Amino acid sequence: MAALMNAADPLIHPTALIHPEARLGKGVRVGPYVVIEGPAQIGDGCVIQAHAVITRWVRIGSNNTIGYGAIIGADPQDYAFNPETESWVIIGDNNRIREQVTIHRGTGDKAETRIGNQCFLMAGMHVGHNSAIADRVVIANNVLLGGHVHVDTGVFIGGSAVFHQFVHIGRQAIIQGNASMSKNVPPFLIGTGLNQVAGINVVGLRRSGMTPEQRQEVKDAFKLIYKSGLNTSQALAAAKERQWGAEGKAFFEFIAGSGKRGICDLLTSEG
Numbered sequence: 001m002a003a004l005m006n007a008a009d010p011l012i013h014p015t016a017l018i019h020p021e022a023r024l025g026k027g028v029r030v031g032p033y034v035v036i037e038g039p040a041q042i043g044d045g046c047v048i049q050a051h052a053v054i055t056r057w058v059r060i061g062s063n064n065t066i067g068y069g070a071i072i073g074a075d076p077q078d079y080a081f082n083p084e085t086e087s088w089v090i091i092g093d094n095n096r097i098r099e100q101v102t103i104h105r106g107t108g109d110k111a112e113t114r115i116g117n118q119c120f121l122m123a124g125m126h127v128g129h130n131s132a133i134a135d136r137v138v139i140a141n142n143v144l145l146g147g148h149v150h151v152d153t154g155v156f157i158g159g160s161a162v163f164h165q166f167v168h169i170g171r172q173a174i175i176q177g178n179a180s181m182s183k184n185v186p187p188f189l190i191g192t193g194l195n196q197v198a199g200i201n202v203v204g205l206r207r208s209g210m211t212p213e214q215r216q217e218v219k220d221a222f223k224l225i226y227k228s229g230l231n232t233s234q235a236l237a238a239a240k241e242r243q244w245g246a247e248g249k250a251f252f253e254f255i256a257g258s259g260k261r262g263i264c265d266l267l268t269s270e271g
Helices: 202-207 212-226 232-239 246-256
Strands: 058-060 071-074 088-091 102-104 112-115 189-192 196-200
Touching: 058 071, 071 088, 088 102, 102 112, 196 202, 196 212, 202 212, 212 232, 212 246, 232 246
Parallel strands: 058 088, 071 102, 088 112
Antiparallel strands: 189 196
């Protein structure tokens, strides 16, 4: 990627402010009043819409759209952070990052906040420092991810949901709007309310191409953890007595690795 220094480039609005050390790929479009600091890197075919700010601490792949007024790579909201720290926001390819999204760089030397590929981050949502969003994740408007939140592949998060620091959301889970999570959400489930799950993301699993046999295994694993009457440790011990495929193994590995945060409780009729 060659350094862009020519304000007369027809793809670059004349009011955009681009540092000479910023590196832009082929066909990058930059709208009015955009600020791109150096040495930020932006890959081929990206579109940076009006009033967006991309700080020097950002590396963006190809064919991404950065929406109006988005701020990518600002300092983390951490009292202990030293602004001289070298830390990053790393964004993959083919993402849509809509207007007013904020993504903060990592806290700690060489730390990263990462966005994968083919994600859709809708207007006004926030990605806190050191968070990691995997591929094909959809996050609706005004969602707030605290620092160190991990979102696995294929997750969908409804509008205005909020997540405490260090929460982990397992793959192909769906989180209902306005949910509030300070516990981990296991893969394949529906997160809801305050630290609860409402069952299996049946529609999402079917749409993902998961076979009936694979979906049944998820159901069996869910029942063992949530409906067997065993506590988590007992259920994990019982799971070791049976052979599981990839989906079951992923489910139980997530549960076993949930650490101090633990996993969400099952929604009851009283809750």
